[in-house]
Amino acid sequence: MAKTLYEKLFDAHVVHEENGTALIYIDRHLVHEVTSPQAFEGLKLANRKLWRPASILAVPDHNVPTTDRSAGVAGISDPISRLQVQTLDENCATYGVTEFKMNDARQGIVHVIGPEQGATLPGMTVVCGDSHTSTHGAFGALAHGIGTSEVEHVMATQCLVQKRSKTLQVLVEGELGLGVTAKDVALAIIGKIGTAGGNGYAIEFAGSAIRGLSMEGRMTLCNMAIEAGARAGMIAVDDTTIDYVKDRPFSPKAELWSAAVAYWRTLHSDPEAQFDAIVSLNAADIQPQVTWGTSPEMVVGIDGRVPSLDMAKNEVQRADWERAYAYMGLEANTAINAIHIDKVFIGSCTNSRIEDLRAAAAVAKGKHIAPNIKLALVVPGSGLVKAQAESEGLDQIFIAAGFEWREPGCSMCLAMNADRLEAGERCASTSNRNFEGRQGQGGRTHLVSPQMAAAAALAGHFVDVRTFN
């Protein structure tokens, strides 16, 4: 029978299935410091051990400082953050888990380093106590976030209790315009289906515009599947996937490589496969996107305006929008390109890979941030991304343009470390969530692509990167 990619991946991992509830086997478990301490503690209390320690790769990313790290973990100024990072180090040592510690050159955001190391491979089931685990679906993997109880469950049993998701195919056909990125595609999809549009579904992104994306772009897109409500997003394996995976430290080598590639080539939806739902977008219609409100679905094109209440679909949305206007300090019908900003953040598991930094640097090159910009941060996704960018001179372009060049981590995407917005500050951010307080209590977040963030930094307000020079 014809199968979707999701069905192939799910079926290949079923240990046992009864009355619609399945036990599925997990190939790769990524771990960070925030959602794992209680899981390790649970194992300890129940006197359980790890089922397969080699399946786990751990890294501290949420709490780590992005400034000077020469004093090591002891130099983390917030004692509670320090304890959380130390706890991860101790747990990994106790349980024999591979960890890239804070000052390891390979350290970085968990969703950047997994693929970078080849620890994420096509056909895998990948989990992490982090909702943006959907990122790894870019490789034709079944990847999603789990809670801490499930982290403990996977540690102890190598399995997860799951129900099958419905399948949603998001088709994006045609060619993206110059200056329009995977981030804009992601936001345009969320704008169309809403943040609950994917609830209960696994999304497969398909169509010529998706096939035309690099792996970095595909990761950006799958990363934001969760912002559309879908735990998992995925893209079929093709040459782009296989070329990216080849010769990575954890990738298969020699004869295993050929066997793996032969299997990976089967990881696509069959032509006759049936999806539970299909949504289509025309790539040429997608503009650079800017969110105006406090949910990723509150988004318009750069040419657009903050929508007025009469455009709301019902009373609940109307109330939502009214609260968003007040929180964001914006009025209905304000032109997006008239919105001035205070800070800029280029980074996060959505947009901190080398291609993102190259794109932002290309915009910033030879220019300077506007006088009203208090802080413009560039936070690479990993130590290896940082090193690569430095070898290409991108750091110098950013520094000359007035940006700060930082150490890798989650940083101001969620402001668990010292990088944050103050109340009332407005930020152009390449991250994934514009929720109230996400980047700091009272902070106002506008989600954009790296190019759009860089252009906003130079102009001091949002501008259309397609015509900006």
Place this chain on the structure above:
Amino acid sequence: MQAFKQINGLVVPLDRANVDTDAIIPKQFLKSIKRAGFGPNAFDEWRYLDHGEPGMDNSQRKINPDFVLNQSRYQGASVLLTRENFGCGSSREHAPWALEDYGFKVVIAPSYADIFYNNCFKNGMLPIILSPSIVDTLFAQVGASVGYQLNVNLEAQTVTTPGGEVYAFEVDAFRKHCLINGLDDIGLTMQQQDKIKLFEQKHQLAQPWLFK
């Protein structure tokens, strides 16, 4: 895990859609390495007028009198009534931990984000889905009647209003079984370890590169 069968609970109405887990428990409290004690910081940014940080004495903080959880008529609530897509965003299980620690046993909404929904069951909390029109009705009734309580019966899968209206809800049979009996998921899965080992051997033969 605590077993859940039936409760009569005071209801608090949180009339917002798309309440995200960052709002339920802000990030600064995620630095804790413990599982308990998040209740005083549930909805921290809405509940208090100052900025909350871990370690603060919450009893000394200025509360926001406009926030519904702070109103005297809703003190002691154990049923949270809210709108669509509750618990969206981050997968942090600290969100159900915070709600449970606050005293909630049941959430009622037209829909939930998937990860949050799943996390609730792991913590002895029941997320109930009722249709938007029934949720509308309940919002109207709660607002109109101080001390409004709902009876939630998991075994019968019903929500009963003080006026005697009975609303049925769906729940997955396995999750219901675990919740009613307070069963530990890991213990149940460990009973299948022979099957897991057998699967692992087959999987390793088929895809040996996964085990390098």
